[in-house]
Amino acid sequence: MAATAETITVGEGDAARTLAVLRRRGGSPGLFWLGGFRSDMQGSKAEALDQLGAEDGWAVTRFDYSGHGQSGGDFLHGTITRWLEEACTVFATTSGPQIIVGSSMGGWLALLLAKAVGVARIRALVLIAPAVDMTAALMEPGFTHEQRQQLAETGRALVPSAYSPEPYPITQALLEDGRAHLMLGRAIDIGCPIAILQGADDPDVPRAHALRLVEHLLTDPVSLTLIPEGDHRLSRPEDLDLLKRTIRRLAAD
Numbered sequence: 001m002a003a004t005a006e007t008i009t010v011g012e013g014d015a016a017r018t019l020a021v022l023r024r025r026g027g028s029p030g031l032f033w034l035g036g037f038r039s040d041m042q043g044s045k046a047e048a049l050d051q052l053g054a055e056d057g058w059a060v061t062r063f064d065y066s067g068h069g070q071s072g073g074d075f076l077h078g079t080i081t082r083w084l085e086e087a088c089t090v091f092a093t094t095s096g097p098q099i100i101v102g103s104s105m106g107g108w109l110a111l112l113l114a115k116a117v118g119v120a121r122i123r124a125l126v127l128i129a130p131a132v133d134m135t136a137a138l139m140e141p142g143f144t145h146e147q148r149q150q151l152a153e154t155g156r157a158l159v160p161s162a163y164s165p166e167p168y169p170i171t172q173a174l175l176e177d178g179r180a181h182l183m184l185g186r187a188i189d190i191g192c193p194i195a196i197l198q199g200a201d202d203p204d205v206p207r208a209h210a211l212r213l214v215e216h217l218l219t220d221p222v223s224l225t226l227i228p229e230g231d232h233r234l235s236r237p238e239d240l241d242l243l244k245r246t247i248r249r250l251a252a253d
Contacts, residue, residue, distance in 0.1 A: 001025070003050055003060065010066070010089045017066040017073035019086055021093075024050055026059035028096040029123045029251050033062035034087060034113070036104030037134070038161070038168060040069030044235040045103055045128065045243065052244050058251075061098075063090045076156065076169060079177035080109070080135070087113045097121055099247055103128040104205060104232065111190065112181055119191040124250040127196045128243070129205040129232055132213050135178025138205065139170060151175075162203075184216055193221040193253065195246050197239075199230025 003024040010017055022041055031053055033046050040046075041062040053060035065083045066073030087109050091098070098121055102110030107130025114122055131138055139159075147157035151172050158167040194217060198210040207226060214224050225246070230239060 001054075008063070008090060008093065010086050017086075018071065019063050019066065019090065020070035021061065021063040021090060022050070023062075024053045024058075024060040026053055027057050028059070030059035030061060030094050030096055030098045031247065032091060032094060032098045032100045033060070034100065034102035034106030034109050035062075035065070035068070036106050036131070038068065038075075038164070039103070040064050042069065044233075044240065045101075048240040048243060049101060049247075052247060056248070056251075059094070059096070061090065061094050076171055077173075078171075079174050080112070080181045081177050084109055084112050084116065084181070088116055091117060094121075097123040099123050099126060099250055101126040101128070101243075101247065102130065103234075104131045105134055107196075108132045108134060108181075108183070111183060111188065114190050114192070122192050124193040124195065124253075125190065126243070126246055126250065127194065127213075128234055129198055129202055130196060130210065130213060131205045132209070133178070133182045133184050134205075135175050136182060137184065137209065140175060184212060186216070187218045188213075188216045189219045190217070191220065193250055194223075195250060196222065196224045197227065197234060197242065197246065198224060199227050199232060199234050201229055202232045204232040 003022040006021050008019045031049050041064050046062050050060050064071040067075030067078045100110045107127035110125050150157040156169045156171045160167045
């Protein structure tokens, strides 16, 4: 049986936006997908998650953040607070224990979601190239003088991307809001097993960043798998097989 499409409304008044959700019915543990910045719920890793759910009989929930993919809302209004609110709202529509799988920015949101909702229903986290604190740690340090001028004058900077012919607009609102959600610099206590999958040749989230995150996870069972020649996307067949094996291992524990 294929996943079914539905919509969920988040927020009220001018802040209301409609999210596109794909849901596969199944058993526990459910799999809950959080995509990356400017990605959508129909990428290869999200599809692999859905395939895993079909193979093992697990429920799978995935959605597009506002301003992404099939969801409504303006990308330029996007902030970590806004996307976290959406993640919490969609998570509340699931039932039973969940394994949260977050990629890149979704890895940061997975940690924030676990802190926000508590771990009573969270079996484990799988973080793929987790871009924790990405606004302050990964975006701002790389801005050119021209981009900083754009931010000061227009409230947004255009940043070239290897994944799109068009540059990504990074807003001052996103950067400022991100500072309210920074996690590095103090111990991070989640309360469940955490598996990190990191490409050794990731140009966007360097492996040193993943190692820095591990240093902050002082109380939870953590595994870090460094993938030789792995890039940021980790979407090769062998990467997707590793993702599936990792989730199955956590589900069996």
